[in-house]
Amino acid sequence: MITVKAVKTKKEQKEFLDFPLKLYKNNPYYVPPLYSDEKKIFRSDYVYLDQAEAVYFNAYDDTGKIVGRISGIIQRASNEKNNEKRVRFTRFDAIDDQRVADALFDAVEKWAKSKGMDTVCGPLGFSDLEREGLLIEGFNYLATFEEQYNYDYYQRLIENCGYAKEVDWVGFQLRAPKEQNDRLERLSGLMMKKYNLHIGPAKNTKDFIKRYSDGFFEILDSTYVDIYGTVPFTDGMKKMMIDNFKLIVNVKNVMVILDENDRIVCFGIFFPSIAKAVQKSGGHLTVPTLFRLLKAIKQPKVFDLGLIGVLPEYARKGISSLLIAKVIKSMREQNIEHAETNLNLETNSNIINQWKSFDTTQHKRHRCFIKKIDG
Numbered sequence: 001m002i003t004v005k006a007v008k009t010k011k012e013q014k015e016f017l018d019f020p021l022k023l024y025k026n027n028p029y030y031v032p033p034l035y036s037d038e039k040k041i042f043r044s045d046y047v048y049l050d051q052a053e054a055v056y057f058n059a060y061d062d063t064g065k066i067v068g069r070i071s072g073i074i075q076r077a078s079n080e081k082n083n084e085k086r087v088r089f090t091r092f093d094a095i096d097d098q099r100v101a102d103a104l105f106d107a108v109e110k111w112a113k114s115k116g117m118d119t120v121c122g123p124l125g126f127s128d129l130e131r132e133g134l135l136i137e138g139f140n141y142l143a144t145f146e147e148q149y150n151y152d153y154y155q156r157l158i159e160n161c162g163y164a165k166e167v168d169w170v171g172f173q174l175r176a177p178k179e180q181n182d183r184l185e186r187l188s189g190l191m192m193k194k195y196n197l198h199i200g201p202a203k204n205t206k207d208f209i210k211r212y213s214d215g216f217f218e219i220l221d222s223t224y225v226d227i228y229g230t231v232p233f234t235d236g237m238k239k240m241m242i243d244n245f246k247l248i249v250n251v252k253n254v255m256v257i258l259d260e261n262d263r264i265v266c267f268g269i270f271f272p273s274i275a276k277a278v279q280k281s282g283g284h285l286t287v288p289t290l291f292r293l294l295k296a297i298k299q300p301k302v303f304d305l306g307l308i309g310v311l312p313e314y315a316r317k318g319i320s321s322l323l324i325a326k327v328i329k330s331m332r333e334q335n336i337e338h339a340e341t342n343l344n345l346e347t348n349s350n351i352i353n354q355w356k357s358f359d360t361t362q363h364k365r366h367r368c369f370i371k372k373i374d375g
Helices: 010-023 035-042 076-082 098-114 153-160 183-194 205-224 235-248 275-279 287-298 321-333 349-357
Strands: 003-006 052-060 066-075 086-094 119-122 134-137 164-175 254-258 264-272 302-310 338-340 359-372
Touching: 003 098, 010 035, 010 052, 010 066, 010 086, 035 052, 052 076, 052 098, 066 076, 066 098, 076 086, 086 098, 086 153, 098 119, 098 153, 134 153, 153 359, 164 349, 183 321, 205 235, 205 254, 205 264, 205 302, 235 264, 254 321, 264 321, 275 287, 302 321, 321 349
Parallel strands: 086 119, 302 338
Antiparallel strands: 003 052, 052 066, 066 086, 119 359, 134 359, 164 338, 164 359, 254 264, 264 302
């Protein structure tokens, strides 16, 4: 018999946080989130709770051993934006036992009905800044720090609970092309001159944030507004994102393009991969982990592509080609083995077509599932 309990006590919170670390112990592909960040989900002042509410469940077997977990989220900002009554499920982890999955999803669905919701979807977090999507292809590749990794049986467990595909994201591994090609820079240079654009300067990361953070979030909100799973940025979300950027962003790995009034029309950010640096410690910031993080940041071997944004009026004018040229140049200068795109919606042809300039391999696929329930 499987017993599901809503997480209430400190002990239950710790069990919730520790379960995936035990389930994936010694798995060479799983990359945990930072443990200190995950602990924040149980704080009353958690950054997302001004626009959402959440519930957390643990599943136990007959011996009292934890065998699964799941969270349900009502993201009010998203529901209001899309005129929906949805609950998102996230942080689903379980042993390979259908009874466990059935019990956990039943708990989330009952909670959703009690709140007047009519649909459950996921995996989706509070926003697209969290991990999203269930890995369904690419199990033998190291996850990025931003990605969800899970065992292949998860898909079967979820589908057996009545869930079906809503959207897929695809991931690509990019290598700098073997042949030098200056066409991208020439093309973008012509477009920059034609539309009176210029590259925004920045002395260092602090200067970059001071100069461009307001415009950065303005373009994010305008270009990502219709992207699946996104929600408008709150002041708390902006602060959290900036704090994270300070740790790993190097100005040589960012670019902003400005118009004649110094308004941002295009930006691109990529990061050194910290996946292996946090893998060994289970996401705990131990002293050895901090040393590995510093080395990964100063001497990167892999890039994670973060965000690319282009104002709609410039989207089809070839401006973003300069960003792609910069990534390729940085990869060559820093001897980067490859770059990871993270998740691209399979329908987002504009962004996927950008990767044609690289030696490209599609190697991962993540899926978001949906199920209608009686309200």
